[in-house]
Amino acid sequence: PSILPTKILETHNPTKAPTSTPSTLPSILPTKIPETNTPSKTPTSAPSALPSILPSISKKDMFIKKYKSVNKKHKDVTKVKPLFKVYIFDEKKSSLKNVDIVIAWNTTMANGKVKNGTSKPSTTKGKAGIATIKLPTQKKSTVMSVRPIYISRSGYQYNKKLNKKYDRCRLFTPKCPFVTLSFQD
Numbered sequence: 001p002s003i004l005p006t007k008i009l010e011t012h013n014p015t016k017a018p019t020s021t022p023s024t025l026p027s028i029l030p031t032k033i034p035e036t037n038t039p040s041k042t043p044t045s046a047p048s049a050l051p052s053i054l055p056s057i058s059k060k061d062m063f064i065k066k067y068k069s070v071n072k073k074h075k076d077v078t079k080v081k082p083l084f085k086v087y088i089f090d091e092k093k094s095s096l097k098n099v100d101i102v103i104a105w106n107t108t109m110a111n112g113k114v115k116n117g118t119s120k121p122s123t124t125k126g127k128a129g130i131a132t133i134k135l136p137t138q139k140k141s142t143v144m145s146v147r148p149i150y151i152s153r154s155g156y157q158y159n160k161k162l163n164k165k166y167d168r169c170r171l172f173t174p175k176c177p178f179v180t181l182s183f184q185d
Helices: none
Strands: 060-073 079-090 100-108 114-118 130-134 143-152 156-158 179-182
Touching: 060 143, 060 179, 079 100, 079 143, 100 130, 143 156
Parallel strands: 060 156
Antiparallel strands: 060 079, 079 130, 100 114, 100 143, 143 179
């Protein structure tokens, strides 16, 4: 199962070199245990592997059951305020509350310029497990592509292989990496 990263944005600058080299710290452990006539309670060798004290926790799968695009009216009749609703369910096909979701979006303007960004985090609510994501105001002639970049809930893992099938492929998988929204009347 695939798990989306917990960080939304991470920067890395490979050209920035370290300003100093690491120093070597002197060892505080003796290299030889002194011999004495009294028995030692300290083991003379370390165990080869420490036993795991953490229990293995298996997470339940969650997935996108469906989505819905809603165009709210804008005071400028040539524009809309798009909403993207995502329905999250667990492996037993029950809706899930308290799932955090972030959506990445991009649009190509009439002049060819591409705009992109990410939504503010949204959380699923109610019995239906719906997260409503507000997207930026768009002209009605605009087409927008959206895709989830973060889906998380404690005790669960996002499994995109369980997502709803549309047009013979599962949503937000390599074959269908995004959904295209159109804002025509």
